[in-house]
Amino acid sequence: xxxxxxxxxxxxxxxxxxxxxxxxxxxxxxxxxxxxxxxxxxxxxxxxxxxxxxxxxxxxxxxxxxxxxxxxxxxxxxxxxxxxxxxxxxxxxxxxxxxxxxxxxxxxxxxxxxxxxxxxxxxxxxxxxxxxxxxxxxxxxxxxxxxxxxxxxxxxxxxxxxxxxxxxxxxxxxxxxxxxxxxxxxxxxxxxxxxx
Amino acid sequence: xxxxxxxxxxxxxxxxxxxxxxxxxxxxxxxxxxxxxxxxxxxxxxxxxxxxxxxxxxxxxxxxxxxxxxxxxxxxxxxxxxxxxxxxxxxxxxxxxxxxxxxxxxxxxxxxxxxxxxxxxxxxxxxxxxxxxxxxxxxxxxxxxxxxxxxxxxxxxxxxxxxxxxxxxxxx
Numbered sequence: 001x002x003x004x005x006x007x008x009x010x011x012x013x014x015x016x017x018x019x020x021x022x023x024x025x026x027x028x029x030x031x032x033x034x035x036x037x038x039x040x041x042x043x044x045x046x047x048x049x050x051x052x053x054x055x056x057x058x059x060x061x062x063x064x065x066x067x068x069x070x071x072x073x074x075x076x077x078x079x080x081x082x083x084x085x086x087x088x089x090x091x092x093x094x095x096x097x098x099x100x101x102x103x104x105x106x107x108x109x110x111x112x113x114x115x116x117x118x119x120x121x122x123x124x125x126x127x128x129x130x131x132x133x134x135x136x137x138x139x140x141x142x143x144x145x146x147x148x149x150x151x152x153x154x155x156x157x158x159x160x161x162x163x164x165x166x167x168x169x170x171x172x173x174x175x176x177x178x179x180x181x182x183x184x185x186x187x188x189x190x191x192x193x194x195x196x
Numbered sequence: 197x198x199x200x201x202x203x204x205x206x207x208x209x210x211x212x213x214x215x216x217x218x219x220x221x222x223x224x225x226x227x228x229x230x231x232x233x234x235x236x237x238x239x240x241x242x243x244x245x246x247x248x249x250x251x252x253x254x255x256x257x258x259x260x261x262x263x264x265x266x267x268x269x270x271x272x273x274x275x276x277x278x279x280x281x282x283x284x285x286x287x288x289x290x291x292x293x294x295x296x297x298x299x300x301x302x303x304x305x306x307x308x309x310x311x312x313x314x315x316x317x318x319x320x321x322x323x324x325x326x327x328x329x330x331x332x333x334x335x336x337x338x339x340x341x342x343x344x345x346x347x348x349x350x351x352x353x354x355x356x357x358x359x360x361x362x363x364x365x366x367x368x
Contacts, residue, residue: 041263046286049256052248053287056260056268059221059246080249084257087247180291184263193265 001159002137004098008033010137011067011096014145018094019057019064019187023050024071025104026160031177038190042183048077051095055085058093058152061191065092065148072099072119073111079122085153086127093152095123100162108164123155135159203334205359207233210298211240213341217296220266221246223254227273227300251276252283255354258295259287270297274318274358284325284354294348296341297356299329304360306333322356329356 004026012033021041022030034040041057043050051070058066075081075097085093101114124131129151134140140158147154165172178186188194210233214222223246226234237245248254251272258268272280277299288295303312310316322329328347330340341357348355 043260044286044290046256046282047252049252049283049287052253052256052283053260053263056223056257057263058260059244059257060261060264060266078250078253081253084247084249084253184291187263188265191265 001135001161002140004100004160005029005032006137007069007096007098007140007158007160010141010144014148015067016065018067018148019061020067020069021050021054021057022069024069024074024098025163025165026071026098026100027069028177030069037178038186040183041187042178042180044180045074048074048081051075051078051081052084054095055081055088055090055093058090059088062090062092064191065094066090067094067096067148069096069098072097072101072117073103075119076111082123082126082128082155086123089127089129089153091129091152093154094148095128095153095155097155097157098160099157100160102162102164104162104164107166108162119157120155123157128153128155131155131157133157133159203336205332205335205338207236209335209338210341211236211243213338213345214269215240215242217342217345218267219269220244221258221261221268222271223248223257223261223268224271225249225251225254225273225276227276227302233271250279252280255280255283255295255297256287258297259291259293262293262295268295270295272297273300274302275314277356278314278317278321281321281325284327288354289325289327292352293354294352295354296344296348297354298341299356299358301331301358301360304358306360318358327354327356329358331358331360333360 019039043053054068102108102110120131120133221244254270261268303315330344344355344357
């Protein structure tokens with residue numbers, strides 16, 4: 001298990017022009033490392049469906065590398081999406097799962113069967129082109145560059161340290177961040193997409 | 197062709213309306229009444245069919261396609277629409293997304309008492325979410341689909357098309 005910030009710090013070196021879609025408690029740290037905000041997409045969430053929206057982005061932009069940093073609590077709400085993604089085989093889609101084994105944003109309660117689920121195994125058996133799992137930072141650092149050169153859809157499950165929030169939402173301090181509409185607009189401008 | 201046959205909503209009419217409105221993708225879970233439509237859609241070179249695993253996915257996948265400049269349509273049944281509420285909220289209503297979603301109206305009947313509870317809740321569900329809808333029961337209603345697209349584009353909101361299954365001939 002290692003820090004999500006180490007995942008992002010490592011990934012950033014190989015990002016290139018990829019569109020990056022972070023979700024969940026761990027995903028919030030991406031903005032500390034991103035150097036191309038116009039290609040960062042905040043898709044929000046709706047009971048785990050950010051993964052579905054990310055698939056739509058990947059299918060609509062086949063010439064762009066699309067990288068999602070998903071969360072296991074969200075994925076569990078919508079596991080069928082693994083089959084949906086595998087069914088369409090988006091070659092440009094890299095699906096990272098930051099697995100902190102709990103609902104960090106609601107106080108750290110464990111997700112069902114938290115320590116015993118093989119998410120990479122699920123993705124592979126659903127039909128992803130490749131799937132990996134890491135719980136050691138050194139091993140991740142050694143492999144991530146090659147993984148990002150592979151043909152998608154690729155699934156990468158990573159055990160990360162939870163950072164539990166236990167304050168009522170109204171009392172939490174939030175770093176100002178761009179909302180979904182703003183990030184969509186910025187990405188569309190970046191890519192020259194009009195008419196929507 | 198009998199008068200009854202002429203009245204039946206043809207799947208080809210639905211596709212013509214999609215093409216006329218620039219649709220690029222149909223995100224769908226087939227229902228029991230739409231197999232022929234599914235086969236027909238797969239044969240269209242201008243259309244990409246995306247089979248989903250659950251209806252809530254269809255709204256979110258469609259939003260992602262919209263972000264990338266495409267024009268998607270969701271094609272689902274009313275049972276699945278009921279389970280899609282939060283996805284419709286998050287990716288449709290809260291996202292200024294001019295989505296047309298086509299819903300098979302299982303249990304709809306104009307002639308008598310509705311006995312299927314999913315039909316009883318279909319229109320109240322849409323009303324609760326503030327989503328306008330057009331009912332298509334027969335082939336001559338086909339142009340209502342274009343009205344739905346026009347309204348979605350003008351309001352930047354999702355609009356539903358309800359397919360009254362008592363009349364449509366999609367299951368050949």
